[in-house]
Amino acid sequence: MSTPFLSVRDLRVHFSTEDGVVKAVDGLDFDLEQGKTLGIVGESGSGKSVTNLAILGLHHKDSTAIGGEILLDGQELLTATERELERLRGNKMAMIFQDALASLSPYHTIGRQIGETYRKHTGASKKEARARSIEMLTKVGIPQPDLRVDDYPHQFSGGMRQRAMIAMSLVCNPTLLIADEPTTALDVTVQAQIMDLLKDLQQEFGTSIIFITHDLGVIADIATTSS
Amino acid sequence: MFRFLLRRIAGGAVILLIISAIVFVLFYAAPRDPARLACGKVCTPETLALVKQNLGIADPLPVQYWHWFEGLFVGRDYATFGNCPAPCLGYSFRNSEPVLGTILDRFPTTVSLSLGSAVVFVIFGVGSGMLAAVKQGKALDKIASSASLIGSSLQIYIVGVFAIYLFTDQLGWLDRPSYTPFTENPGAWFSGLLLPWLVLSVIFTANYTRMTRSQLVETLSEDYVRTARAKGLAARTVFFRFAWRGAMGPIVTIFGLDLGVLFGGAIITEKTFNLHGIGELSVKAVSTSDLPMLLGVVLVAATAILVFNVIVDAVYALIDPRVRLA
Incomplete structure (x- = not known):
């Protein structure tokens, strides 16, 4: 067996609250290999999202105590500096959030939001970033991408927003993609389309995916390993 | 548009x-x-x-x-x-002066007072509100929050009188408040209005600190701000391009209304510092039953508020694309 691409060992995420310490995650281990999909299932409040926010380093630093280790491609993430994490986020590891409307900025066009990730990590020009945004929108199946690129999120339908979100997270060809209930807010047909899209993109780019859901049917469909 | x-x-x-x-x-x-x-x-x-x-x-x-x-x-x-000649607002009942001329004569004082203090309270109020929001829960936030609570409960006629006594009479740091037209002598314009600006902006600064802080605390916890961080954008970019952008709307709205009200005359400040602006004029018009003057002043004040309202609406549309279509 090859060395795992992402390895989480004895992960503990504890929040200090007014009512004492909440142990959201206590001693979690898992490995994920390149190009595979790990499904994480659990009821609400079982620490699924918290685990993944911790991988990206997006937890609240002041009120959260994290222990254990997270190795991404040999790099320890929990001890990484904010600057190192910035370089990894959106670039090597990306995340798709559950509520695409709330997770996309209402103040910027879809194209700009996709493009700014690309510009940040590749130093591309505005023009290149725009071309890349259109390319990504095409890939995720948005019709008339060269027009829709200048739209704002509120001008997109729910399914299109989630596609745009996926386009945004994949714009730098990340090796790790964390999808946090990406289909929960969508209806069943769109859900199936999004799942297919993720599978296609995974095959194309060889991305490892952590797929969080509370829907076992979805997990059976996509995951190679479940925990 | x-x-x-x-x-x-x-x-x-x-x-x-x-x-x-x-x-x-x-x-x-x-x-x-x-x-x-x-x-x-x-x-x-x-x-x-x-x-x-x-x-x-x-x-x-x-x-x-x-x-x-x-x-x-x-x-x-x-x-x-x-x-x-048109536009004719009539003549004052009290001193037979043309109303329009009197208002035009007084307006620069009020505009200078309003704009100067607006610059002060926007810079300090919004600035300290931003700091407090970034350092949420830390010592700096607590200092800013308590200071703004004290500041917003102060009264101009107390702070003003005390400030004149301390900074002008005792320490001699600031000039006695007076109005010199900017075109005549910019230096005297500045030094004569500095104290009124500072005093008038105390309460505003406090309010803007509180407002900016609470707006930013809210937007900083928005999902799209988290997304921006998840994309690897630098903290500064996330703060200004996303969180501040979202917080700006309500602040601009209140700012426009405040400026409109100030342009209609800062009555207490003008009285306290003996400046002859629109506010002082309106009080005098009411107390002397001077109908033409009163109508003129009310129209100026109402126009100021209406004009700033339109500006705010236009600026809001620039900030938030969601209101552009509506």
């Missing part, structure tokens, strides 16, 4: 018309008779009638209003003062 502005301006004109009519009616509902005041101690019915005739208040109310309204657009002929 153009049609939107046109619609707003037309609506504003209607509102001004209604306001002026209300002032007219209210003025006559008040028990004081301006003719009686102008008539003097020995007042025969004949002189009273003559005074009324001269002041233009002998006619029935709608006719008077019509004359006043007409004067705005085509000018007006007075028996005593001769022709008053």
